[in-house]
Amino acid sequence: MGVQGLVSLLETHQRIYREIHFRKSRLLIDGCNLIYLLYFGSGLDQNHGGEYAAFEALVEKFIQTLRDCEIKPYVVLDGGTDPTDKKLDTLTSRAEDCIRRAHQAAVSGRPERILPQMIKLVFRQTLIRLEVAVAQCFGEADQEIAALASEWECPVLSNDSDFYIFDLPAGLLPISHFQWKAVKRSGSQSYIPCKSYKTSSFCIFFDIQRDLLPTFAALAGNDYVKLERINTTISWSQFCPAGCEPPSRLEGLLCWLKSFDQPHKALQAALGLMGELSKERQAEVLEGLYLGMKEYQIPHSSLKRFFIHGTTPTAEKVEGLVPAWMWLMLTQALLTPDVQDVLLLNRMPLSFTVDHADLPSARLTSRPLRQVMYGLLLGKGKRRQVMERDRDGLQLALTPGPSDLHQAHPAADARLAGQDQELMMSLSLNVKAVFLADPSQRLQVLLEALGVTEASLSRLPPQLRLPVAATCYWLQRAEPPPDERLLKALLLGLSDGGTARQRAALPIQSQRFRQRLDVGVVHSFNQWQGCLKDSIHLNQLLSFPLPEPQMARLYEGTLVHHLVHRMRTGGKLKPFLKSDPSSVRQYRAMLAVAHQFQGREASKSSETQKEPTAPRQKRRQPLDDLTANLQQLFLQYDDDDQEEAALEVRSLVGAQKDFHLDDLVSVRTRYRAKERNNRCNNPELARKEECRGHDLL
Structure with a gap:
């Protein structure tokens, strides 16, 4: 981001920086930059x-380090795309590069700096849980951060080169030189060794006027000024001082700027270097340069009142375009900024994950969920299409999608009746009705979109209801359909959220496993994360009818991939089982719910073909059939011996009984008697069942 090549220039001339001991201060943090620093x-x-x-x-460790040094963090996050689309070319170029790198990572197994798709949610959830002040902007965060840093006279923590141009009173602390893992002590006080940058030092070092810094950024080329407009005719490196090896484009430009004291004079001289240009072409180039310079004007802060008093900030960029009642939720990061792009630009930018280009986009699976969001946001009858920025192979593609709720879910009219259907209609007419509707009605809309029932989730802990509902949706819609091993691996990670401890139990060989990618498994789990992500966003828009799950407790990529690999190669899963009964019950409960919905779409289609006029009724499935199906399902795998597979069948039947699902299965006495006889005839087997957590697997 920012001025291309400027960070490298500063690294070459580190005398511009000043070594400081940072403590006891406010600190404005560029949230997106911090995510990249911590993860990569x-x-x-x-x-x-x-x-x-x-x-x-x-x-958690980063925030605790700041607090140990009496540093008060304020984290500011980027919001939606600027409605003027002035960075569209830059965003498009980055998206295309990301698609290529994601494919290369899938092919080679090497890291290509692709962020996991739920990482920003984990970041936001962790900060809120730690009671860190967080604000999400209505556009790019740079100017908002600079404005508040100027008013509070506190430094900014970022690696974005734009902050080398803003004239900040307390300067910039580059993240790459912020040694938060090497805290020092001076007496009873702790501090973080780091380097500080100020524009005054830069201007003294290169002997240019401070007012010319925005001009330098625009001529050098930033996200708003395209280099080809200038560098096709001007080679700035020709102005480099003698002895500059190799010749530097930016140093040459800085040397050229020394002779000017006002920006407009420098711009007119730059036009002269471009040769003969028509008046129209000169006006076009100047307009772009002035636009690039304008980005470094520091406005009044709109976040100050929010951070101090919690009041809604002013939002001139979206006033009249985004409903005012959404502003506070967007600023609190309780709504995804994607809703801005849908409302302002009728566009949805999708993130790109590590995936093979020959496979379809993993985000297609959850597209109907996003279409429900579009219908809620845009309203019924407006007939506006939302263009999704997704990939098609290695190409960036814009795909139109309906914004009508019943186009997104053609079966909704048949499944909804009375009050629920009226609610869907009212919501599609005015999304504000979401906040006026009864919570049970909003829950019904969410569950209808996910294709699950409230009764099926009622025995699950509240934090697991949305992830399990999204998992059921994934089981019904993913292509190819996920096999049982993938489902087991996911649910093991979900149960009790002990992924960190489970991962620590992985053998040393897992470090080598991390380099081996099963592209099919990667694609399937990408689909699952996409389903969960869009479920969470829809849940936000419906004002949280279900608790938002803590994503850090739900998924650990290397763990679930390792579990799938272990099952496919005949390894036992006993080392990964937990002994506490609550985790066992959670796993059994989730597996029972998932099996209710697995393959439901195919069965519905078959029933519709056979009985086109028959009304939908609950059907009782004999336990004989259920048990036979489960035995066929589990015995086709070699992940354990047949004894363990039989135990799993009985475990699932037990889970059905625990969940009072008697309307779906009929429990026959002979199976209960058989289980009692088995326990009496084989006490050791019964003891092993208890130790393994009631035959979890």
């Missing part, structure tokens, strides 16, 4: 979908 700088796995528990621990 700590060697966390990038290719298996994310190591969220380990990342959460890093964030």
Whole structure:
């Protein structure tokens, strides 16, 4: 981001920096930059979908270090795309590069600096839990951070080179030189060794006027000024001082700027260096340069009142375009900034994950959930299409999608009746009705979109209801359909959220496993994360009818991939089982719910073809059929011996009884008697069942 090549220039001339001992101060943090520093700088796995528990621990340690040094952090996050689309070319170029790198990572197994798709959610959830002040902007955060830093006279923590241009009273602390892991003590006080940058030092070193820094940034080329407009005709390196090896484009430009004292004179002289230009072309180039310079004007802070009093900030960029009642939730990061892009630009930018280009985009699986969001946001009858920025192979593609709720879910009219259907209609007419509706009604809308029932989730802990509902949705819609091993691995990670401890139990060989990618497994778990991500965003828009799950407790990429690999190669899973009964019950409960919905779409389609006019009724499934199906399902794998598979069948039947699902299965006495006889005839087997957590697997 920012001025291309400027950070490298500063690294070449580190005398511009000043060594300081940083403590006892406010600190404004560029949240997106910090995410990159912590994740990529700590060697966390990038290719298996994310190591969220380990990342959460890093964030906790970072914040605790600041507090030990009496530093008060204020984290500011980027919001939606600027409605003027002035950075569209830059964003498009970055997206195309990300798609290529994501494919290369899938092919080679090497890290290519691709962030896991739920990492920003984990970051935000962790900061809120730690009671750190967090604000999400209505656009890019740079100017908002600079404005507040100027008013509070506190430094900014970032690696974004734009902050080398802003004239900040307390300067910039580059993240790359912020040694938070090497805290020092002076007497009874702790401090963080780091380097401080100020524009005054830069201007003294290169002997230019401070007012010319924005001009330098614009001529050098930033996110708003395209280099080809200038550098096709001007080679700045020709102005480098003698002895500058190799010739530096930016140093040459700085040397050229020494002779000017006002920005407009420098810009007119730059036009002269470009040769003969028409008046129209000159006006176009000047307009772009002035636009680039304008980005470094520091406005009044709109976040000051929010951080101090919690009041809604002013939002001129979105006033009249985004409903005012959304502003506070967006600023609190309780709504994804994607809603801005849908409302302002009718566009949804999708993140890109490590995936093979020959496979379809993993985000297609959860597209119907996003379409429900579009319908809620845009309203019924407006007929506006939302263009999704997704990938098609290695190409960036814009795909239109309906914004009508019933186009997104054509079966909704048949499944909803009476009050629920009226609610869907009212919500599609005005999304503000979400906040006026009864919580049970908002819950019904969410569950209808996910294709699950409230009764099926009622016995699960509240924090697991949304992840399990999203998992059921994934089981019904993912292509190819996930096999049982993938489901087991996911649910083991979900149960009790002990992924960090489970990961610590992995054998040393797992470090080598991290480099081996099963592209099919990666793709399937990408689909699952996409389903969960869009479920969480829809839950936000519906004002949280279900508790938002803590993502760091739900998924640990290297763990679930290792579990799948272990099952496929005949390894036992006993080392990964937990002994506490609550975790066992959670796993059994989730597996029972998931099996209710697994493959439901196919069965519905078959029933519809056979009985096109028959009304939908609950059907009782004999336990004989259920047990036979489960035995076929589990015995086709070699992950354990047949004895363990039989135990799992009885465990699932027990889970059905625990969940009072008698309307779905009929429990027959002979199976209960058989289980009692087995326990009496084989006490050792019964003891092993108890020790392993009631035959969890």
